[in-house]
Amino acid sequence: MAKTYYKTKVVGVGGQVASFLSAGKMLVMFDDSMVLPELRDISVLHSGNQINDIIKPGNIFKIVDTEFKVIKVGNDVQNNLKNLGHVVVKFDGGKGELLEGSIHVEDKPIPKIQVGDEISILEGVDESLKSKTAAVSNADSELGKAIIQILTSNGITIVANKNDADIVVDVK
Secondary structure, three states, rough: OOOOEEEEEEEOOOOOOHHHHHHHEEEEEEOOOOOOOOHHHHEEEEEEEOOOOOOOOOOOEEEEEEEEEOOOOOOOHHHHHHHHHOOEEEOOOOOOOEEEEEEOOOOOOOOOOOOOOEEEEEOOHHHHHHHEEEEEEOOOOOHHHHHHHHHHHHOOOOOOOOHHEEEOOOOO
C-alpha cells in the first residue's frame, strides 16, 4: 500500500471552481479556516490538512479515485500547505511555468469535485524502474527476502536467471 504524503477532505467548493478547472485546468485549494473572503469563490475549501512527508515529482495526486502523476513541485508548496492549507494544482502535464506554490500534474480529465471528497498525495513508484528486472542470489536468506521486497515494491520484476536480469544483487 502506498504511503500517504498528504490528505484532506473537501468542505466547500467555490462557485468559480468549475470554470477554473475547465478553462485553465487549474485547481486552487485553501484550508477553510485560512482562506481570504475574496478567494473563497475560486477555491476548493478543505479541512484536516494532514502532511506526512515532502511532496515531490513522481508522487500521485488523487481526487477520490482519479490519480494524476505529479510532474513538478514548486519550492513553496510544502510551507504553503503546512501553514495555509494552500496549493495551486495545474493539470497541464508539466508544460506550464512552475510557480513557487504550485504542483503540476499529468494532463487528463479532471473529475467533478464535491463536498466530502478526499484529496490526497501518495507515494509514487519510480517509473524508470517499472520495466526493470532483477536477480537476487541467496534469495531464501532473510537479507535476500528483504531485498526482494524492496525491489518489488519499487516496481522491479524478480527473475531467476541472472543472465535475464537488468540488475543483479549478490547477497553474501
